[in-house]
Amino acid sequence: MRTTIRALIEDAVRTLADTGTVIAPRPDAEALAAHLFGAGLAELEPDGEPGDRETARYQELVAGRAAGVPLGHLTGVAELAGVEVAVGPGVFVPRVQSESMLANGLGAIEGTDRPLVVDLCTGSGAVALAVAHHRPDATVHAADCDPVALEFARRNSARRAALGDTPIELHHADVTEPGLLAGLDGTVDLVLANPPFMPDDAEVPAEFGVYQPRLAVFGGPDGLHVIRHVVEAAARLLRPGGTLVVEHGHLHAAAVAGLCLADPRFTEVSSHLDQYGWPLYAAARFGGTKPLTAP
Known part of the structure; x- marks a missing residue:
């Protein structure tokens, strides 16, 4: 029939x-x-x-x-904020929830001419490419430690450039290594990051526990291993008045805000929810004052 x-x-x-x-x-x-x-x-x-x-x-x-196979792995593409990227096995498929994090970051540089932006744990490059698309005057650096993900990002960057978007600068680099992008220290207007944030022993749906790359999902015993390094790197990279926006897990709102507040150079620390009411990301302004030291 x-x-x-x-x-x-x-x-x-x-x-x-x-x-x-x-x-x-x-x-x-x-x-x-x-x-x-x-x-x-x-x-x-x-x-x-x-x-x-x-x-x-x-x-x-x-x-x-x-x-549990991610939709993007079945279709070969995913979209974030109007920007389509190629995805497939071995690279994390960007989630629509990340558009909220991206919007916050774009709002932070709205009044900045020719902003300098860094996207850490870039994966497919979706967030970095969305910044370049919506802010063609920006210089965007994107870093990832996974060569498979970085190859997707390179292909996506070349495709977006062919469509007229500003090219991004890609770096094979690990956010947990000291001196990440040291040449940009103190000059960056915005640091964005969607790092791995699930605890290593967390039970997650097959989409994330089986089909998405483990390196992009699990972030140490408490899920905060990479996020700690993101905060440290941002404190080094950002100029005074620059902004950090970092995605995190549902249970990490207080912990990630606490990591920012522990460094007195970060101010205006805030936590934000996704469209379902769950904690999604934290934002903080970098003040640029020297941290307090013991006499």
């Missing part, structure tokens, strides 16, 4: 909703259909009847998503 694209999508929505782990069943089901049939969602013929091979392939894609 023949089926329609509409019926396939409705079946997929039910399958994905039944997992209890897929946050957006309908958008994911529709995105998989658009990917398979090579058309935008608005261009799909809902009453069209796909062939048996297309039907089977779509059901395979849905089964993969239900098992």
